[in-house]
């Protein structure tokens with residue numbers, strides 16, 4: 001499969017610069033894969049019912065909330081963004097008026113302010129945001145009005161409720177003026193952002209319930225019959241997202257629960273039975289590489305790659321996964337990390353990690369492909385090319401959606417399709433080069449911003465993408481296999497005649 005080529009550039013008689021690069025031949029046939037999204041790494045939008053049994057399921061860990069005093073009509077705000085008092089005198093809400101919840105029980109929460117500190121009881125009556133590590137006095141109970149659960153009272157650890165007293169907020173209301181507009185202790189919540197990832201799910205259920213819910217999901221969402229379905233319908237491979245906590249199964253760090261490793265083992269067994277190949281992709285890296293729920297983020301923050309320790313920890317997860325599956329005939333590739341986001345993930349941290357990750361995979365296998373995901377955000381699509389020089393069986397992963405950018409919002413059906421045949425085709429061809437790495441469109445979907453498209457429109461859109469992404473030298477993978485939203489489910493698209501492979 002692999003031809004290594006040595007080229008030399010010589011200056012004069014004595015000085016020779018050698019440059020080694022790799023010509024990787026396209027696999028034949030190319031891979032037609034599907035992502036098993038929402039299986040071993042939870043994404044709420046793919047299967048919302050997983051969250052149904054969580055009390056206060058709209059106030060999960062990492063939820064961002066604003067609070068408006070019913071009496072004054074003003075928003076609570078952390079003065080100066082943090083490190084000062086909490087006030088109730090803002091008529092409009094933005095960053096300083098937004099609090100990120102850390103959920104400690106079904107009803108108890110800590111509130112992180114804009115600058116990172118936590119709300120707590122100060123030494124006097126004033127509520128302040130000075131603590132960097134939340135403790136008892138930074139932990140509050142949110143009590144919701146049963147008749148209108150947007151209305152809340154917030155009970156401090158001293159047993160009293162927060163109230164607005166003119167400009168200031170104090171923790172000294174004794175309780176019960178009811179839920180009406182005249183109470184200084186009633187606030188209306190506005191939820192600004194909700195995350196529904198695996199952290200939120202397991203934290204929300206608590207250890208015992210989470211263990212049961214997650215294992216039921218892992219054992220029923222993807223089963224052997226799905227592998228038969230894929231092999232009968234022209235799919236020859238799959239990309240399986242995993243989270244960093246799989247490496248410490250069966251006892252991953254709180255709140256994660258064990259069991260996903262057993263599910264992945266089953267996938268290898270079934271893949272071998274049906275002649276399918278598996279790409280294991282580290283979707284959720286420690287400390288989150290993009291702040292999205294599919295990266296296992298706690299609260300939307302993105303801190304992956306900021307320390308050597310974090311990079312080393314991530315490499316050890318690749319070591320664990322490769323050593324476990326290197327000898328399995330269905331292991332096609334290890335993808336080192338999914339969708340690192342620029343500018344938060346720096347190219348030099350990523351390069352350092354990719355080099356170490358590549359070497360780690362090669363300790364166990366010379367044949368498995370090593371897939372490197374391009375950075376999302378402002379990044380050159382060929383920025384990893386220098387790194388891949390001299391490496392063997394390396395693949396660059398790009399993700400193409402006609403979504404997530406306002407430029408797609410006003411496109412007609414035909415404009416969407418033209419965009420594939422023109423812009424995307426040009427992008428694929430510019431990264432698919434004779435001497436460069438193999439290329440993989442590791443995520444795409446036949447969905448768009450356009451409303452009211454016909455089945456035939458969707459079929460044409462899917463076909464355009466199959467045509468163009470089929471030119472990527474490694475192959476492509478549809479996002480995703482199962483999804484409550486039909487167009488996002490390749491299984492549904494095949495069963496309903498939208499896509500034929």
Ligand SMILES: *[C@@H]1O[C@H](CO)[C@@H](O)[C@H](O)[C@H]1NC(C)=O
Nearest residue numbers: 079085087088089090167168
């Ligand atoms: C809000 O109240 C604080 C504390 O009394 C005061 O320092 C600040 O200027 C007030 N801000 C506004 C916008 O009224």
